Amino acid sequence: MTRTITIDPVTRIEGHAKVTIHLDDRGQVADARFHVAEFRGFEKFCEGRPFWEMPALTSRVCGICPVSHLLASAKAGDSILGVAVPPSASKLRRLINLAQIVQSHALSVFHMSAPDLLLGFDSDPLNRNLFGLLASEPELARGGIRLRQFGQAIIEALGGRKIHPSWAVPGGVKSHLSRESAQLIQSQLPELRRFVRGVLDRLKAMLDSFAKEVASFGSFPSLFVGLVGPGRAWEHYDGLVRVVDEFGRVAAEFESGRFEEYLGETVQNDSYLKSPYFKPLGFPQGMYRVGPLARLNICDRIGSPLGDVELAEFRDRAGRPAHSSFHFHYARMVEILIALEKTEEMLGDEDLYSGRLQVEAGVNNLSGFGCSEAPRGTLFHHYTVDGDGVLQKVNLVIATGQNNLAMNRTIQQIAREYVADGAFTEGALNRVEAGIRAYDPCLSCSTHALGQMALRLQLLDAAGRVIDERSRA
């Protein structure tokens, strides 16, 4: 009798989702699938609105990383206006994106994943959370909270509000960084950098003990996609989209505005999450991963001293390219360090404090593209407007969606490894969830659905009957 295990809702990720594990007649895992059950039709309801509203509208898609949408949307607006924003504006946008990367990665690593990594995948689920971590690793938990606050404080200093800032607009941004805020940011940097380096050391030392997880948490060849900047360095705001294959060879490089020529999307009937793939290889061979792991895999260098040292070590330890999605955590920590380093570098730039912020223009292009690296991966916005600037069509391609195929592969791999003979332990289920959490999926974005993610896990037999079910809210 085949059976299916369903995890619904998956906990400690953003949004709402379900995992089903299908068993074959012998009780072995035949398949595992990740379903996203909510749908918000965001793209549809933006139609008919002035495109100037889009940065604020789309930053409402998600309360977790509004800044990323804000930037991609403002950039799509720039492209409709047909303008290059003033240097002050692009630098300030960069700064806020770095802050967003720090705060979002800190949330993922310390609040969501550290309980598994430090307390153990098999530890008591009642304590396997931030509170449990605070009790047993107070220093680490508090440091994580401070990192997050640091990122949020920068976002607030620029955007005015922690969440949903409507600060970036087509043509530029609304305000400079104040010198007082810069001082405050500067004063926290040395301590935070020390903390992050300490955590990185600890993480590296722990990698060996997670050999089994490294081998089974999404360890497979795939393409990696992300932005690269000048000199093909690590990039988060602008530049070319680069596609790198499983051997680290460059499979394609293109202007972000041409993404629809290279990246296709399929819709699977059991999930609202669209599944993008690299068109030249077709579906499903064109499966690719985006996000911190991909960004470290595709770039030639970081372009900052500490970052370059860490990249070299990352490649030593995790491979080049790193194939296991378990290393998303490691990549995230490296990126926090990079973001802190680059933030510090930027603070000396006079353009952050003075200079023109916005350029005015009318509708010069009927179609506009915006692309930026969200903490979770590359984000594409494509708008079509009429001559007056009223939106006719909106296409958002979101990081989590792009990782969808890889997430499915990952949970299949984990289920095969840990769910045996039709039986599963709490620890096994938690690993399935953790496999998803490695991608730090933000499901509110990817389905444009609202709310915190909760996951349900169902075990189904060969006839499709639910034989076991667990859920956590």
Add this chain to the structure above:
Amino acid sequence: MTAERKMRINDVQVKFEEGETVLACARRAGVRIPTLCHFDGLSDIGACRLCLVEVEGSAQLAASCVTRAEPGMVIRCHTTRLAEYRKVILELLLAERNHVCSVCVANGNCELQDLATEHQIDHVRFDYQFPALGVDLSHGQFGVDHNRCILCTRCVRVCDEIEGAHTWDVAGRGGTSRVITDLAQPWGESQTCTSCGKCVELCPTGALFPRGTSVGGLVRDRGRIELAMAHRRHESCHG
């Protein structure tokens, strides 16, 4: 001999001039009566009904913006009944068209939003209608989002009475009413609009805005327009 021009508003003795409205007297006496369609210097139409007051001896409520002050009148502006009516009026306005303040250009700078806050409206008891109305961005400088319009007709009156262009009108009836430019042509094709921007300045909500305004980005500067209106009042008083 005519009776002395005195009345009571919320137990305050108020003197008034011939022809003054109850609303004007109340404001002079420092009594706040909420309004939306009224704007000092424009004709009054009593459309929004927020300024309803109780008149002693009358079973009917009176819209204070169009009720002349009479000697001996006793007016109450802030009873529980009036508070409830005002709440209902505001809720109906919020239910009728799409008012999602968080993504509106007028967020933080909107008279409807301010009144809703003042009246502690934290939910709406009526079904949202949310008809899908368009946004007209055809004008080179301004835009109109009918989804945010409350049909106060300030734009219609200021354009007609102050600018003298009479570009705006109201077309349709009841729930299908909407403001139009010229004979319901796109604003950008209007032959009469002088692009003076007075309507945009006076609109109480996010319905009229300068093109290119981002969410929460609307700033209003009514100084100049108020000056023009004061000038006009002065002229009409002194010939």
